[in-house]
Amino acid sequence: MSRIPTRIDWVREHCRLLRAISAEFARTRPFDGLTIGTGIHLEAKTVALLLTLRDGGARLVSTGNLNTTQPDAVERLRAEGITVIGAPTKDIRVQAGYLDEVLAAEPDLILDNGGDLFTTYLDRPYQGLLGGTEETTSGRMRLEPLRDELSRPILVINDSPIKQFAENEHAVGQSSVESYLRMTNRVTHGEEVTVFGYGACGRGVAASFRGACARVSVVDVDPVTRLRAHLDGFATPPRDAAVAHADLIITVTGARDVLTAADLPVLRDGVILANAGHFPAEIDAAGLIGAAEVSGTQEYAEDVLTLELRDGRRVHLLARGHMFNLAGPRPLGNSIESMDLGFSLQARCLEAVARGSVDAASCVVPVPASIDAAIARSYLDRKYPVTPR
Numbered sequence: 001m002s003r004i005p006t007r008i009d010w011v012r013e014h015c016r017l018l019r020a021i022s023a024e025f026a027r028t029r030p031f032d033g034l035t036i037g038t039g040i041h042l043e044a045k046t047v048a049l050l051l052t053l054r055d056g057g058a059r060l061v062s063t064g065n066l067n068t069t070q071p072d073a074v075e076r077l078r079a080e081g082i083t084v085i086g087a088p089t090k091d092i093r094v095q096a097g098y099l100d101e102v103l104a105a106e107p108d109l110i111l112d113n114g115g116d117l118f119t120t121y122l123d124r125p126y127q128g129l130l131g132g133t134e135e136t137t138s139g140r141m142r143l144e145p146l147r148d149e150l151s152r153p154i155l156v157i158n159d160s161p162i163k164q165f166a167e168n169e170h171a172v173g174q175s176s177v178e179s180y181l182r183m184t185n186r187v188t189h190g191e192e193v194t195v196f197g198y199g200a201c202g203r204g205v206a207a208s209f210r211g212a213c214a215r216v217s218v219v220d221v222d223p224v225t226r227l228r229a230h231l232d233g234f235a236t237p238p239r240d241a242a243v244a245h246a247d248l249i250i251t252v253t254g255a256r257d258v259l260t261a262a263d264l265p266v267l268r269d270g271v272i273l274a275n276a277g278h279f280p281a282e283i284d285a286a287g288l289i290g291a292a293e294v295s296g297t298q299e300y301a302e303d304v305l306t307l308e309l310r311d312g313r314r315v316h317l318l319a320r321g322h323m324f325n326l327a328g329p330r331p332l333g334n335s336i337e338s339m340d341l342g343f344s345l346q347a348r349c350l351e352a353v354a355r356g357s358v359d360a361a362s363c364v365v366p367v368p369a370s371i372d373a374a375i376a377r378s379y380l381d382r383k384y385p386v387t388p389r
């Protein structure tokens with residue numbers, strides 16, 4: 001390569017499954033003549049995925065999600081001839097305009113993250129949409145009630161066991177600790193950390209902060225899940241006690257208004273609030289900032305907003321409630337290998353829809369088990385290659 005290698009080159013180099021699929025797709029061309037519309041975080045690992053789809057013959061029309069678009073990823077994709085719509089934004093109306101532009105290209109396949117593209121499609125449908133994929137839990141929750149209207153194959157990557165353990169559990173936990181350290185430079189040892197939500201992501205976040213010697217408590221609305229957290233060795237105090245004692249509170253539930261201005265009276269001085277859930281609705285940032293108790297705000301560091309309360313307490317909000325593990329200075333997101341696995345599922349699922357090997361009854365359903373098994377085998381084969389004796 002004549003130009004100086006970048007972080008994106010490092011990532012692509014280490015997306016070994018995607019590189020192997022790229023080489024195969026260059027021969028088999030599953031997307032020849034097809035347009036794929038994508039709405040997913042535009043960062044280094046996504047570049048590797050989109051280039052793999054491009055190598056399979058796809059024309060790509062891509063945009064990012066709220067607050068996570070990385071300029072170097074956009075620049076690289078454009079240099080590779082991929083149509084990228086928009087720029088980084090935290091504004092939901094601006095983002096809606098980008099989604100409209102993607103759908104104006106009338107893509108044959110949609111790669112969605114959070115259900116934005118499929119729900120927008122239902123508002124203004126067009127002929128010829130074959131189906132596609134949805135990446136995340138939050139998107140599956142939005143699309144499930146719309147199955148009858150969507151009625152085409154849509155495979156939910158999130159519901160693959162591989163995505164559950166490799167990304168949601170292991171990688172989100174690890175990247176949450178990494179992002180907390182990178183954004184705040186604060187200690188984890190001995191700190192009281194409260195995690196809202198003990199699904200796959202919450203389990204990983206709780207375990208990773210415990211691994212970083214924090215004292216972790218878990219809040220979950222589901223008593224069975226709370227019991228699981230208890231038996232996993234976490235404290236499970238009543239919600240309000242957990243909020244009142246925390247030095248760091250992380251929401252990762254997929255629900256709205258998990259933390260609101262109503263919590264301000266009990267928050268500890270110096271508490272840090274962060275959200276790792278997909279939508280910036282888990283912490284009501286606007287409600288907190290505009291609350292009567294707040295006398296002013298201060299932006300101390302990149303993506304750290306401090307609320308100054310009239311009684312002298314200070315509350316720090318990371319990324320204004322947007323997903324903090326893809327925010328702050330030099331955001332890295334989840335580990336390369338976890339995303340290589342998840343995005344290989346994406347590539348294979350889109351291939352299955354393009355080839356018509358899944359039918360309309362497979363609407364908002366998990367990844368076929370045969371694809372999971374093939375991806376798992378290929379990861380392990382690369383880790384433990386068979387060497388001739």
Ligand SMILES: NC(=O)c1ccc[n+]([C@@H]2O[C@H](COP(=O)([O-])OP(=O)(O)OC[C@H]3O[C@@H](n4cnc5c(N)ncnc54)[C@H](O)[C@@H]3O)[C@@H](O)[C@H]2O)c1
Nearest residue numbers: 136137138197199200201220221222253254255276277278
């Ligand atoms: N940050 C990332 O990189 C990343 C990666 C994957 C998924 N996600 C997102 O993280 C979120 C959680 O995903 P998941 O796979 O763990 O979901 P999940 O459905 O497995 O678990 C969510 C948990 O939150 C609990 N919960 C719901 N409302 C609650 C509330 N008000 N208070 C406390 N607990 C509540 C539920 O009972 C459940 O146990 C989703 O928005 C998902 O899209 C983020």
